[in-house]
Amino acid sequence: MLKKVLAGVALAIGGAVLLAPTASAAPDDNPFGPKDSTANFVSAFDPAAYGAGSATSLIVSPFGTSRQIDCWSFHARGSCSQNGRVLTEIRVPAGSSEWDYRTLYVYNPF
Numbered sequence: 001m002l003k004k005v006l007a008g009v010a011l012a013i014g015g016a017v018l019l020a021p022t023a024s025a026a027p028d029d030n031p032f033g034p035k036d037s038t039a040n041f042v043s044a045f046d047p048a049a050y051g052a053g054s055a056t057s058l059i060v061s062p063f064g065t066s067r068q069i070d071c072w073s074f075h076a077r078g079s080c081s082q083n084g085r086v087l088t089e090i091r092v093p094a095g096s097s098e099w100d101y102r103t104l105y106v107y108n109p110f
Helices: 002-019
Strands: 041-043 057-060 069-074 077-082 085-093 101-107
Touching: none
Parallel strands: 041 057, 057 101
Antiparallel strands: 069 077, 077 085, 085 101
16 A cells, blocks of 8 residues: 555656656846846946936946946845946936936946
8 A cells, every 4th residue: 555655756756756847047037146237327428318318327438328227236235237337326317316316327447
């Protein structure tokens, strides 16, 4: 009787293993990043940064937005990098509220 129960359990586990979907974790599946965020940036030296692109973050970098900018975020903490270097984040006041600011990212080659 015990052998039949064990055989039944083994068959059930084997069937579950065979029918279970395989895990395929692609980098894009991570909700926290890093993700390509280049479209959310505009060079601080671009005239559009103060007109049509005023809703995006500013970047001061020798590469501008020509090289990919990766950002990650987790529990209101985050960072961005470009060309393997972490970008320094500076919050520039943009209004009368503490929460009304525009972010300037600066590339540090050192």
